[in-house]
Amino acid sequence: MKKLFTTLSNIWKIQELRERIVFTLVILLVYRFVSHVVLPGVDATALGDNQKSGILGLLDMFAGGSFSRVSILALGVMPYISASIVVQLLGIAVPSFQKMQKEGESGRNKLNQITRYLTVVITAVQAVGYVKTQVPKEAILIDPTLFFVLSTFVLSAGTLFVMWLGEKITDKGIGNGVSLIIMVGIIARLPMALYQEITSRVIVDGGLIALVLEIVALFAVVMFTILIVQGVRKVPVQYAKRIVGNRQFGGVRQYIPLKVNAAGVMPIIFAQALMFIPTTLTQFFPTLQNTWLIQFSDPTSLAYSLTFAFLIIAFTFFYTAITVNPVQMSDDMKKNGGFIPGLKPGLDTSSFIDDVISKITFPGSVFLAIIAILPSLAVKFGIKSEFAHFYGGTSLLILVGVVLDTLQQVESYLLMRHYDGLMKTGRVTGRTGVPAANASGSSAVI
Structure with missing residues (x-):
């Protein structure tokens, strides 16, 4: 304290x-x-x-x-x-x-x-x-x-x-x-959602222990989400030595932080947009309400959750592929005199980066899918839908990402004035740690 x-x-x-x-x-x-x-x-x-x-x-x-x-x-x-x-x-x-x-x-x-x-x-x-x-x-x-x-x-x-x-x-x-x-x-929305949940658990059902377990579970989910948002795979980059006048530049080893979840919340948003198509069709064509499409009107159903998770995994690979360009990263490193130890600049470097991105994107997409379907699982366990939204999905990912970014800026001001950071050990890292060589100049807003 x-x-x-x-x-x-x-x-x-x-x-x-x-x-x-x-x-x-x-x-x-x-x-x-x-x-x-x-x-x-x-x-x-x-x-x-x-x-x-x-x-x-x-x-x-x-x-x-x-x-x-x-x-x-x-x-x-x-x-x-x-x-x-x-x-x-x-x-x-x-x-x-x-x-x-x-x-x-x-x-x-x-x-x-x-x-x-x-x-x-x-x-x-x-x-x-x-x-x-x-x-x-x-x-x-x-x-x-x-x-x-x-x-x-x-x-x-x-x-x-x-x-x-x-x-x-x-x-x-x-x-x-x-x-x-x-x-x-x-x-x-959180105060009203929390009030409704407390009222339901404590006053109506008398389940104080259940409410405590819900709060503990929410804390664990938040910690898990922070791990996903901050998770990176560091690729070592060596920069060649250059002598300019009497000064030496380069000759140091740095890292390219390839994010486990480079796509952010965009795969969930795209997947949600597609998952609303069956519901829209049943509204315009009432005869379809008695078909298998009705399963996708219930976000807590098994068919909805599995399809939703599959779409998130697919969109994660798609969005990562169009936003992270290994060829451009390789070219930027080559222009700045950098190389990955043991690899030739150019095609070998871009192929290696692409392979690393593919390997870390799959577990990242699976974890993202788990976070996305957690609100549905929370509803299954009797949590009110308003409060269940904070157990995952776009709400939690946006909250965690924005808070981390803001805290990172606050900590940078503290360190510039020679104060201690916000944590006893380590530093706060937000979503700004995108691949350094991906200088495309554009970034997602969320």
Whole structure:
């Protein structure tokens, strides 16, 4: 406990860090306040129980509940995330985007500008769909045509406002702004979910021991998730000696940290999108409800869990293959005078890196699939569905990843001022430890 208070005191002594933390907290409070402002022309009391499930529930989670509240920030940062993913994929397939990725700071600025423009387009399209399908007609108080035009404009402005808040946090605050906004939206659900679980276990069932076991199990799952997020395979790289004037450069051994889970949460998001297709089909074609497709309407069924796990493993390999480029890593090492001991630069090096990535991606994908289906297993054991979401899936992976990244930045400020780090031994490592040679200039937002 003394170590904790000492660390907090050291953090508060650093003026720049203190100002960044306060600025971040203020911006997040502004976001949470505005997220409760309902669209103009909507009767909030007429919304009733507007909770979402399926893919809409996932969007509602990312938006911090604004989606179901018909808030002016209902679309949240999802259009920006979608635009970022599209630009990232274009950087793999389109030569002009690849060229911009290699132009350094100027190239990144161009890509960021393209991402912003694309965000506006995606937001406008999603705003139209949201107003048409998600706003109950009985809750609209003004002329429907006027409401449609006004709401489309307000929703687009709301997403741009959230994107601006995220960029301000990144520039003047601490941590990645967009990721922190998503994390705050997820955490906002935790108090109510925990209250419901305590009420169910202690007051209704009288199962205090069961509640304690649930908390212990959640702690173990969080520790397991941290291991997956931080797990790396270090590949040694030797740099040749260079003499420039009277000084010697190079001649040292470094490491390329190849992550066990280089794909992050994207495989789970892609797999979830596909798993909602059977449910959508049964809604449009009622005759299919008596077929085998009905099994995929229940996330706790064995067929759903096995299919979901298989898709996650497949998408992990796919997403890792398109985001981690062994050939580019090999070329970058060769340009900088680096080589892997015992291997020739070029084809041998890229083949070795590709082989290592393939070997570590399989266990990483299996562990990711286990984390993804843990909420379904938690429901099977009698845990309320709201609280079960924190036992795995996108919620837990985002929370763990964002917290680690933020703590890593805080620790870097402490070490720069010659204070002790956040831990007695070792250092906090977040998700930023991507392969050093993969200087593509693009990265996933989440």
